[in-house]
Amino acid sequence: MREQKQERHDDDPAPDAEQRAEEPGEKADDDEPHRRILRPVVDALARLSEDPGRTAVILDVDGTLAPIVGRPELAKVPQETRAEVERLAGRYALVACVSGRTGAEAERLVGVEGVVYVGVHGLELAPEAERWREALRPFAGLDWPWLEDKGLAVALHWREAPDEAHARRELEAVALRAREAGLEGRWGRKVLELRPPVEADKGTAVRSLLAERDLRRALYAGDDTTDLDAFNGLDGLEVAVRVAVASGEAPPGMREAADVVVGSPDELLELLRQL
Numbered sequence: 001m002r003e004q005k006q007e008r009h010d011d012d013p014a015p016d017a018e019q020r021a022e023e024p025g026e027k028a029d030d031d032e033p034h035r036r037i038l039r040p041v042v043d044a045l046a047r048l049s050e051d052p053g054r055t056a057v058i059l060d061v062d063g064t065l066a067p068i069v070g071r072p073e074l075a076k077v078p079q080e081t082r083a084e085v086e087r088l089a090g091r092y093a094l095v096a097c098v099s100g101r102t103g104a105e106a107e108r109l110v111g112v113e114g115v116v117y118v119g120v121h122g123l124e125l126a127p128e129a130e131r132w133r134e135a136l137r138p139f140a141g142l143d144w145p146w147l148e149d150k151g152l153a154v155a156l157h158w159r160e161a162p163d164e165a166h167a168r169r170e171l172e173a174v175a176l177r178a179r180e181a182g183l184e185g186r187w188g189r190k191v192l193e194l195r196p197p198v199e200a201d202k203g204t205a206v207r208s209l210l211a212e213r214d215l216r217r218a219l220y221a222g223d224d225t226t227d228l229d230a231f232n233g234l235d236g237l238e239v240a241v242r243v244a245v246a247s248g249e250a251p252p253g254m255r256e257a258a259d260v261v262v263g264s265p266d267e268l269l270e271l272l273r274q275l
């Protein structure tokens, strides 16, 4: 996949796969339903598909399987996506969901048995995160209208704030207090997440999920900054496909770090059906 990534850099400027496919001389694939995907990625997807017993499919949940909605508690994984994840779980050595939500919450949302759910951006797989649970409690008790208490992290959203700039300034003050308490503040898609200062992210989670099962082939799909860590977690594998689900809000570097870019959870579903 390194060659493919190099090829993508050579094609710059190319903000998305659709535009690239329209460029003269581009090797868009005319035989596949997914015409925007370049031949090397089609080949890598075929290699994943031909050896499902040695392959992992790892998916973010919000913005990837479930379309982004104003209130995270109203997010839903569409029935057809759920059915597809179920099909994959029956076929591949590992199907996992690595989410910013708690593992329990991700499981409730996706609702497919046989899938491994890892919560709080991989923190749930990091034993040293536990001792910070108490330090997070005061922040979980903040008077903020869109607060999500995840036990090992506290997320403060501002997607629905009437004055986004004002909300962001208030949260910058919260982030400062959290740092004084020894915690870390991370900014995502209209969210500030307070978390323990431990070396755990979606990348460490992906690496341990793969290593535990001795898997050397994997696809990872995600849409946010924390998914870039997961992309890195695929480095060095025999076959790796990093899929960015890139909406208008895609974080900087997401498209460039991906092997393939799809425009929405619907388009991701179309891609998963090829596996």
Ligand SMILES: [Mg+2]
Pocket (backbone or CB within 6 Å): 060, 061, 062, 063, 064, 222, 223, 224
């Ligand atoms: Mg996401």
